[in-house]
Amino acid sequence: MDYSFTCDNFEPDQILFCGQAFRFREEEGVYHGIVGDRYLTLTKEQGRITIHDIEEEDIPFWNNYFDMDTDYKALIERFSADKHLKEACKEKSGIRILRQSPFEALISFIISQNNNIKRISGIIERLCEMYGEKKDFGYLFPTEERLYGVTAEELAPLRAGFRAKYIADAMSRLQSGEIVLSDIYDMDYERAKEQLKKIKGVGEKVADCVLLFGYYKTEALPKDVWIKRVIAEFYPDGLPECIKGYEGIAQQYLFDYARRKIGDGNG
DNA sequence: ACCCAGGGTAACT
DNA sequence: AGTTACCATGGG
Numbered sequence: 268m269d270y271s272f273t274c275d276n277f278e279p280d281q282i283l284f285c286g287q288a289f290r291f292r293e294e295e296g297v298y299h300g301i302v303g304d305r306y307l308t309l310t311k312e313q314g315r316i317t318i319h320d321i322e323e324e325d326i327p328f329w330n331n332y333f334d335m336d337t338d339y340k341a342l343i344e345r346f347s348a349d350k351h352l353k354e355a356c357k358e359k360s361g362i363r364i365l366r367q368s369p370f371e372a373l374i375s376f377i378i379s380q381n382n383n384i385k386r387i388s389g390i391i392e393r394l395c396e397m398y399g400e401k402k403d404f405g406y407l408f409p410t411e412e413r414l415y416g417v418t419a420e421e422l423a424p425l426r427a428g429f430r431a432k433y434i435a436d437a438m439s440r441l442q443s444g445e446i447v448l449s450d451i452y453d454m455d456y457e458r459a460k461e462q463l464k465k466i467k468g469v470g471e472k473v474a475d476c477v478l479l480f481g482y483y484k485t486e487a488l489p490k491d492v493w494i495k496r497v498i499a500e501f502y503p504d505g506l507p508e509c510i511k512g513y514e515g516i517a518q519q520y521l522f523d524y525a526r527r528k529i530g531d532g533n534g
Numbered sequence: 535a536c537c538c539a540g541g542g543t544a545a546c547t
Numbered sequence: 548a549g550t551t552a553c554c555a556t557g558g559g
Contacts, residue, residue, distance in 0.1 A: 286540055380541040386557060387539095428555025433542085470542045491540035522540070 270326055271317040276339035278361020279311055285519060287480050288365055289375055289388045290395075290408070301395075302332060303368065306404040334363050334483075346517055349507040351497075355524035362519050365480060369448045371408045372481030373463070376473045377433045390427045397424065415442040433468025440466055456484055479515035488514035493525040500529055 279298045283291040291300035291307075298309040305328065308319040318329055330336070343360060347353040374394070379387050391408075398409035398417075417438050422431040440446045446466070451459045459482065463474040471490060478487035488494070488506075498506065510517035 376540095379539095381539065381554080382541085382556085383539040383558080385539095389557090426556060429542090429553090430555080468542065472541060476540085489540075493540065526540095 268321065268323060269317050269319050270321055270323075270329065271315055273315055274335070276343070276361055277311070277316055277333070277363060278359075279309060279316075281359050281361040282333070282363050282365065284384075285359075285362060285522070286379075286384055287476075287519070288367060289379075289384065289391050301402075301405050301407060303328075304400075304402070304407055306402070332366055334366055337363075339363060342513060342516060345509050345513070346520065348509040351501050351524065352507065352510070352517060352520060355520040358527075359520055359523050364483065364485070364516055364519065366483050367480050368408075369451065369477065369481035370411045372477045373437060373448070373466075373469075374408075374414075374434060376476040376480075377437060377466075377468050378427055378430050379476070380430065380468065380470075380473055382430075390425050390430075393425050394422075411438075411441055411448070414438045430468060433466070436467040437469070452482060456486055459484065460487075475515070479518075485513045485515045488518050491522070493522055493529070494518055496529045497521050497525040 280293070283293070283298055283300065288300075290302075291298060293299075296310060296312075298307070300307045305321075305325065307329075310317050310319065321329070339360075339362075343356040346356050375387070375391055378390050378394075382390075392406075395406040395408055398413050399406035400410075401407075414434075415438055417435055419431040419435045422434060425431060427434070441448065446462055451462055454462065456478065459478055460474045463469050463477055464471075469477070475487040475489040478484040479489060490498075506514065506517075
């Protein structure tokens with residue numbers, strides 16, 4: 268069946284290619300990607316979103332993945348109390364936070380550091396081809412268990428550079444049980460972050476990305492170079508009160524805003 | 535040839 | 548506690 272719905276705040280380009288996920292492609296207006304063990308085919312035509320060729324029992328999965336229970340219109344109204352956020356939200360009103368798997372988020376954002384989206388995607392694709400289960404529609408993201416014991420040398424074909432040893436370190440801590448990803452759901456933000464930062468190659472920003480995109484901890488605010496510039500330029504005395512509890516979502520709107528407002532013109 | 539890419543670590547003050 | 552070189556790789 269096809270699952271079809273309308274939503275005022277749902278722009279596939281903004282959601283799938285804003286740097287929160289790395290396995291989606293677009294061809295002639297059709298969006299594709301692999302999420303967990305499911306294949307996504309999505310279109311938006313005349314304002315109507317359609318998820319193609321799924322079973323009815325998969326609808327709750329996709330509703331959850333696309334965070335359909337969250338009222339983004341209401342969030343934008345909240346954020347609009349701030350002048351800059353108001354403009355930022357206007358430009359990118361179709362952004363949503365994807366509720367991704369913690370493991371995929373962890374590995375993906377380790378790879379993302381000091382890297383660009385195109386190359387991040389390539390490295391992740393090679394990782395999936397090497398260690399992920401092969402389906403007729405492509406390779407799944409590897410399971411945690413499949414990557415236990417992996418070494419930086421074995422990961423060399425990924426051409427992930429210095430990040431390979433960080434993946435190896437993460438896998439060793441997961442395998443030993445020093446860090447249990449499923450336990451982190453129940454931890455408060457500070458403790459969760461502390462756990463993730465035990466991993467070599469996971470610092471402030473990567474930890475916040477994993478917490479936001481992998482655990483939906485919306486108070487996690489990934490401070491990338493652009494957000495740092497926004498804070499320095501527009502919020503020298505601190506971020507506005509209206510984003511409290513939803514700093515990470517506000518960050519998504521501000522990221523693009525920063526590149527337009529502060530960018531050097533070629534970004 | 536040079537610079538940067540949605541950072542982090544180790545080694546310095 | 549705050550700064551800085553270095554880290555691999557690929558694209559502009």
